[in-house]
Amino acid sequence: MQASQTVLERRYAALGLLLIAPTVLVFCAVIVYPLVSAIYLSLFSIFTPTLQGEWVGLDNYRTLLAKDEFWSSLVNNLIWTVGTLTLQILLGVGMALVLHQNIWFRSLARSLILFPYFISTVVAVLVWKWLFNDLYGILNHLMLAVGMIDMPVDYLGTMPNAMISVILVGAWKFFPFVVIAVLARLQTIPDALYEAARIDGAGPIARFFDVTLPQLRDVLVVIIMLRAIWDFKEFDMIYLLTGGGPITSTQTLPLLVYKEAFALNQMGMAAAYAVVMMLIMLVFMIVYIRRTRQEADT
Amino acid sequence: MAAVNFDKVVKSFGAFTAVHGLDLAIDEGEFVSLLGPSGCGKTTTLRMLAGLEFPTSGEISIGDRVVNDLAPGERDIAMVFQSYALYPHMTVAQNIAYPLKKRGVPKSERGAMVQKTAELLQLTELLSRKPRQLSGGQQQRVALGRALVRDPKVFLLDEPLSNLDAKLRGYMRVELVELHRRLGRTMVYVTHDQLEAMTMSDRIAVMEGGRLQQFAPPTEVYRAPANRFVAGFIGTPAMNLIDGEIRQSGGTWQFHAPGLTLDCPPLLDSARPGPACLGIRPEGVVFGSGPIEGVVQVVEQTGHENIVVARIGADMRLTGRVGAERVWQAGETVRCGIDIDRAHIFAAGAAGERLNRPGLRPVEAPAVIKAAR
Ligand SMILES: Nc1ncnc2c1ncn2[C@@H]1O[C@H](COP(=O)(O)OP(=O)(O)OP(=O)(O)O)[C@@H](O)[C@H]1O
Numbered sequence: 001m002q003a004s005q006t007v008l009e010r011r012y013a014a015l016g017l018l019l020i021a022p023t024v025l026v027f028c029a030v031i032v033y034p035l036v037s038a039i040y041l042s043l044f045s046i047f048t049p050t051l052q053g054e055w056v057g058l059d060n061y062r063t064l065l066a067k068d069e070f071w072s073s074l075v076n077n078l079i080w081t082v083g084t085l086t087l088q089i090l091l092g093v094g095m096a097l098v099l100h101q102n103i104w105f106r107s108l109a110r111s112l113i114l115f116p117y118f119i120s121t122v123v124a125v126l127v128w129k130w131l132f133n134d135l136y137g138i139l140n141h142l143m144l145a146v147g148m149i150d151m152p153v154d155y156l157g158t159m160p161n162a163m164i165s166v167i168l169v170g171a172w173k174f175f176p177f178v179v180i181a182v183l184a185r186l187q188t189i190p191d192a193l194y195e196a197a198r199i200d201g202a203g204p205i206a207r208f209f210d211v212t213l214p215q216l217r218d219v220l221v222v223i224i225m226l227r228a229i230w231d232f233k234e235f236d237m238i239y240l241l242t243g244g245g246p247i248t249s250t251q252t253l254p255l256l257v258y259k260e261a262f263a264l265n266q267m268g269m270a271a272a273y274a275v276v277m278m279l280i281m282l283v284f285m286i287v288y289i290r291r292t293r294q295e296a297d298t
Numbered sequence: 299m300a301a302v303n304f305d306k307v308v309k310s311f312g313a314f315t316a317v318h319g320l321d322l323a324i325d326e327g328e329f330v331s332l333l334g335p336s337g338c339g340k341t342t343t344l345r346m347l348a349g350l351e352f353p354t355s356g357e358i359s360i361g362d363r364v365v366n367d368l369a370p371g372e373r374d375i376a377m378v379f380q381s382y383a384l385y386p387h388m389t390v391a392q393n394i395a396y397p398l399k400k401r402g403v404p405k406s407e408r409g410a411m412v413q414k415t416a417e418l419l420q421l422t423e424l425l426s427r428k429p430r431q432l433s434g435g436q437q438q439r440v441a442l443g444r445a446l447v448r449d450p451k452v453f454l455l456d457e458p459l460s461n462l463d464a465k466l467r468g469y470m471r472v473e474l475v476e477l478h479r480r481l482g483r484t485m486v487y488v489t490h491d492q493l494e495a496m497t498m499s500d501r502i503a504v505m506e507g508g509r510l511q512q513f514a515p516p517t518e519v520y521r522a523p524a525n526r527f528v529a530g531f532i533g534t535p536a537m538n539l540i541d542g543e544i545r546q547s548g549g550t551w552q553f554h555a556p557g558l559t560l561d562c563p564p565l566l567d568s569a570r571p572g573p574a575c576l577g578i579r580p581e582g583v584v585f586g587s588g589p590i591e592g593v594v595q596v597v598e599q600t601g602h603e604n605i606v607v608a609r610i611g612a613d614m615r616l617t618g619r620v621g622a623e624r625v626w627q628a629g630e631t632v633r634c635g636i637d638i639d640r641a642h643i644f645a646a647g648a649a650g651e652r653l654n655r656p657g658l659r660p661v662e663a664p665a666v667i668k669a670a671r
């Protein structure tokens with residue numbers, strides 16, 4: 001009995017290996033290999049067009065940590081991530097609460113809300129650049145018309161306007177993700193909880209804080225972790241909108257990596273930046289993983 | 299002054315009317331069950347009383363106050379939900395304290411009140427647990443605790459025992475009755491389980507199709523059902539209902555059905571000759587002797603008694619409750635009779651009203667009644 005069981009167990013184990021093998025191979029090819037090679041590259045001084053270079057050990061890292069541009073980009077990166085994420089969460093949760101109500105245009109609104117998330121970044125940025133344009137932009141036009149300003153505002157070319165604009169566009173582009181995730185959770189909260197709270201004498205605000213929010217907590221942690229990681233490494237939207245400018249005032253680490261690799265042709269240096277970025281994101285990831293593990297335990 | 303009063307309350311959901319002109323006056327301190335089959339409007343009625351649903355028309359009052367325009371939190375009620383609806387992220391103690399907190403009871407007093415309620419419901423050991431770490435029966439007690447910690451005018455309970463296993467249900471039934479006796483509070487209890495309603499209530503409101511069928515103490519509902527629906531709904535095994543006709547010859551009334559002629563029990567003055575229905579509970583059927591001949595079809599042995607179903611004539615069946623001493627065999631020919639003093643006559647139709655005078659002879663209450671008290 002014991003023996004046949006172990007044979008069976010071994011057969012299951014073999015089958016299990018067979019089934020996960022393709023995933024593991026693909027995972028190695030697209031994640032482990034680039035990762036290892038990025039770390040490897042970061043130890044060389046490499047000229048991008050030829051990919052030739054010499055071993056410099058940890059020199060790239062030493063240079064990087066001493067550079068003002070690295071620190072200012074990191075600060076920009078944090079301002080951008082915290083700013084846009086906060087707005088995404090506030091906007092997303094608020095909109096989800098509105099869409100959860102029984103309003104007559106609910107199903108239409110639920111589909112429309114996804115629009116910014118689905119639209120291609122290039123298209124979205126082009127549209128926003130026109131909206132922001134200081135000569136022809138509708139934003140300036142409207143604000144002039146109602147008398148809020150008497151000179152056109154330069155939204156993307158001065159600070160802090162450029163950072164604020166980038167953060168706002170980012171919030172606009174990505175808040176639908178929050179709406180969808182929160183809405184899905186809202187729909188699973190039993191009505192009886194709200195009814196019990198009403199009978200217990202809780203008003204609408206108390207019901208939000210005592211019933212809704214605690215139920216949203218788990219999903220919000222996941223959303224914040226995921227979006228923090230995604231926003232932290234956001235490249236195309238910022239690059240297309242400001243290119244990191246004016247000068248380097250909206251330059252985040254991904255933009256810096258790109259600049260090092262393809263404008264300054266320093267592939268080794270770029271790899272070093274990328275590895276440092278990865279280490280920073282590792283912190284987010286560890287928090288996220290510990291969090292999900294905690295959930296699985298309880 | 300009624301503790302709870304429904305005055306011509308109607309509730310419609312769009313074109314569908316769930317409650318039709320309900321009139322119901324519940325006395326102070328009474329334990330009243332709303333009993334009826336699924337979909338008869340019990341929950342809707344309770345939810346209107348709680349303020350979770352708004353009546354389409356009619357007035358609901360609690361005490362001397364019309365509550366139609368009061369929010370649930372302003373009605374001074376407490377409710378136990380079928381799903382318990384405990385706040386999952388709060389501990390048992392926090393759950394029980396929540397209604398106090400929302401009503402501005404100072405923190406210093408809350409602790410003692412929670413403690414007292416927990417002792418009453420034997421929850422003291424569980425106070426720091428979360429609801430998901432509790433069994434169904436324990437969750438149910440917490441839900442009760444959240445209702446009991448305050449001293450509301452009315453307790454509302456919507457099938458609070460339906461998620462429990464049979465044994466725990468029996469236990470909680472006794473507990474609830476005991477609790478009601480101790481607190482002396484008005485309780486409105488929704489159930490589709492007649493045993494619960496019979497054993498716990500001071501009065502039962504039997505509902506069907508959104509209409510109140512009868513509102514009376516359990517013994518009366520059992521012994522003098524107001525109409526054919528109540529007669530058929532209350533009692534297990536169900537009352538035998540035999541369709542036939544009543545005729546008047548001379549001064550006496552007789553009930554006729556194929557193969558069956560009986561003198562009627564004393565009828566009301568409103569009785570008219572014509573189609574009617576005779577109702578007789580299984581304990582009013584005599585097996586072994588009598589004017590009717592039948593064939594035993596099914597015998598159910600429950601240990602202390604036998605339930606015997608006999609076929610009479612072509613398509614009539616008679617269920618009897620007989621002692622366990624005599625063993626009956628399927629296929630056996632049997633003579634049976636009907637104890638006419640225990641028979642009921644109803645007008646024709648599914649909800650035909652009662653035509654005979656109730657309760658001329660004291661009938662001993664069936665065993666289930668008040669078993670828990
Ligand atoms: N929100 C609603 N919208 C439409 N119809 C409803 C609604 N709530 C209840 N009903 C209908 O009203 C009727 C009574 O419902 P109710 O929930 O009061 O039944 P019940 O007696 O409690 O039944 P059960 O024993 O199954 O709980 C049902 O036919 C139900 O379909």
Ligand SMILES: [Mg+2]
Pocket residue numbers: 340341342
């Ligand atoms: Mg119900």
